Amino acid sequence: MSKLIKLFLFSTLLALASSVSTESAKETSLGKLTYPAVQGKRCVINDTMEMRKNHMNYITHQRAETTRLGKRWNKKTHKNNFSIEKCINCHARDEKGKPVKLKLGSGKLNAEHFCQSCHNYTAVTIDCFSCHSATPTGKVKIISKSKKKSK
Amino acid sequence: MSELNENQQTTTNRRTFLKAGVATASMGLIPGVNLIGLSQAAITDGSAASDKQRWGMLIDTNKCESGCTACVDACNKEFNIKPSKKPSQTVQFIRKVTVRHKLTKVETSLPLMCQHCENPPCVDVCPTGASMKRADGIVKVDMHRCIGCRYCMMACPYKARSFIHEEVTEQMAYAPRGKGSVDSCNLCVHRIDENRENPRNPACVDACNSKGHKAMIFGDINDLKSNLNKALKKHQSRELRSELGLNTGVRYRGI
Numbered sequence: 001m002s003k004l005i006k007l008f009l010f011s012t013l014l015a016l017a018s019s020v021s022t023e024s025a026k027e028t029s030l031g032k033l034t035y036p037a038v039q040g041k042r043c044v045i046n047d048t049m050e051m052r053k054n055h056m057n058y059i060t061h062q063r064a065e066t067t068r069l070g071k072r073w074n075k076k077t078h079k080n081n082f083s084i085e086k087c088i089n090c091h092a093r094d095e096k097g098k099p100v101k102l103k104l105g106s107g108k109l110n111a112e113h114f115c116q117s118c119h120n121y122t123a124v125t126i127d128c129f130s131c132h133s134a135t136p137t138g139k140v141k142i143i144s145k146s147k148k149k150s151k
Numbered sequence: 152m153s154e155l156n157e158n159q160q161t162t163t164n165r166r167t168f169l170k171a172g173v174a175t176a177s178m179g180l181i182p183g184v185n186l187i188g189l190s191q192a193a194i195t196d197g198s199a200a201s202d203k204q205r206w207g208m209l210i211d212t213n214k215c216e217s218g219c220t221a222c223v224d225a226c227n228k229e230f231n232i233k234p235s236k237k238p239s240q241t242v243q244f245i246r247k248v249t250v251r252h253k254l255t256k257v258e259t260s261l262p263l264m265c266q267h268c269e270n271p272p273c274v275d276v277c278p279t280g281a282s283m284k285r286a287d288g289i290v291k292v293d294m295h296r297c298i299g300c301r302y303c304m305m306a307c308p309y310k311a312r313s314f315i316h317e318e319v320t321e322q323m324a325y326a327p328r329g330k331g332s333v334d335s336c337n338l339c340v341h342r343i344d345e346n347r348e349n350p351r352n353p354a355c356v357d358a359c360n361s362k363g364h365k366a367m368i369f370g371d372i373n374d375l376k377s378n379l380n381k382a383l384k385k386h387q388s389r390e391l392r393s394e395l396g397l398n399t400g401v402r403y404r405g406i
Contacts (some may be wrong), residue, residue, distance in 0.1 A: 067293045070200030072344045081199070085324045087152055103320070131294055131329030133322050 044082060052118075058082040084128060089136045091115070102134035204347065205288035206338050207400035208356070210261060211384050214366035217260035220247055222367070225358030226264075229339065236318055242313040242328075244336040247357055250406065259406050262355065262367070264291055264336040265311040266391065267400035272384075273303035273312065275383050287347075288372075288400050289338050297332035304333060308392050311335050313402040338369075338400075372400065 044058070045051055051058075063083045065071040073081035091114040092100050102113045109116050113134065119126055128134075225234070228246045245264040251257070272288045273282045281296035288406045292303075292312075304312045312335040315328060322328045325341040339353035352360070356367040370379030388389040388406065390399040 063295060065197075065199075067295065068283060068285070070287065070340070070344060073195045073197050088324075127329075130318070131322070131327040131332070133324040133327070137324045 044080075044086075055087075059084060059087075084132050085137070087115075088132075088134060089138045092134060092136050099135045102129050154255060171273070186266075193257045198347070200287040200289075201346070202284050202286040203373060205400060206343060207267065207288070207370070207379060208338075208353075209368045209379055209386075209388055210401065210403050211366045211368075212259045212261045212403055212405040214364050215260050215262065215391040216364060217249065217258070219362065219364065221358040221362045221364075222262045222355035224245060225354040226336070228352035229323070230328065231321055231323050233321075234381075240314075240316040242315055242334065244311075244313070244334070259399065261310060261406065262402060263305075263311070263391075264355070264401070265338075266309050269398035269400070271397065272306040272308065272395075276302040276306040278302065285340075287343075289340055289343070290335075291340065292333055292335065294327065294329065294332045294334070299331045299333060302334060308395060 028122060059082050094100055100113050101110055103111050111117050111120055191282055223245050230244065232242050248263045249258055249260050249262060267288055267290045271284055274284055278300060279296045279298055281293045283293050284290045301314055304314060304396055313335050314333050315330050316329045319328050328334050342351040342353060345351065351370045356369045359367045368379050368382050370377035372380060386398065386403050386404050388402040390402050
């Protein structure tokens with residue numbers, strides 16, 4: 001008899017837990033993808049789709065040359081600089097040019113961070129930012145959207 | 152002890168003799184070529200580190216004050232190293248060490264960091280090739296390959312490397328560092344790579360100079376015009392644990 005009661009309790013608990021989890025899943029849907037405002041001039045390649053597909057290849061190729069051989073490229077002028085520092089400096093900013101943090105105060109990953117939002121969507125786990133800084137450091141010329149439209 | 156010193160002297164003599172020979176030969180035969188070879192192109196155009204250079208340091212322990220930790224503080228600031236929750240796990244690139252002579256009981260204070268060996272044991276033991284020596288003599292960790300096995304920490308006779316136990320959140324953009332890998336002094340490679348012809352001093356050397364002690368000289372050992380080369384020729388210096396034959400880039404005076 002007691003076994004039956006235990007089973008009943010267990011099943012109700014399970015049902016409760018599952019209902020809670022489905023509710024929270026609805027709230028944070030993975031289907032929503034945000035494109036954070038990109039600041040600054042076009043720097044590396046003028047083809048968004050090419051960068052979306054192959055950005056990792058550009059970065060990986062140069063990271064070995066930089067770390068192991070000591071090859072460095074000018075961050076401001078050189079077009080073939082695929083340093084992650086340079087990516088972050090423009091992309092990890094909001095519309096006003098303020099830095100967007102990778103992690104929220106609670107320790108959760110921020111879905112509005114440029115890299116994170118897309119990798120969240122495509123379910124790719126990257127560990128770049130366990131070592132590399134994910135917050136921009138340099139200064140960027142901000143091109144506001146209203147100016148772009150007027151041009 | 153006397154044997155060791157003699158050994159050291161003979162090797163340095165041979166090296167300087169060979170270097171002088173090469174220099175005079177090239178000067179005499181092809182005077183123009185030498186000049187072009189020495190003047191390197193700007194670093195930021197993607198040129199690799201050259202094996203013509205070798206970065207190193209000479210530390211005068213007579214000038215190093217025992218209570219002073221300016222170099223350590225500067226290093227922690229440069230790499231944004233903060234104390235760990237467990238004090239024993241705090242990342243340490245440079246530390247102050249007091250050595251005492253067994254016979255005379257004379258105590259000497261000195262800063263100890265990665266000695267940037269020519270034959271680094273940490274590189275020998277690394278199973279993934281993460282522990283590496285760059286062409287210009289800088290020994291560092293390629294964290295893209297490091298699996299955090301800590302063999303290099305065991306192999307290093309100077310205890311120069313640290314394992315990063317905790318998640319790092321506020322690392323500097325120029326010096327990536329993360330949980331689960333080993334890191335150590337890299338002679339402030341980000342400063343060197345800005346301009347390899349006339350680099351900025353590492354943070355520790357800058358701090359020592361600004362404090363007024365001027366105990367550390369940084370430079371290119373191979374460059375005959377550098378302050379370091381001149382100082383090494385002028386003063387008797389030695390490497391720590393010279394019996395291991397590692398030919399370190401960091402050398403000491405007064406011990």
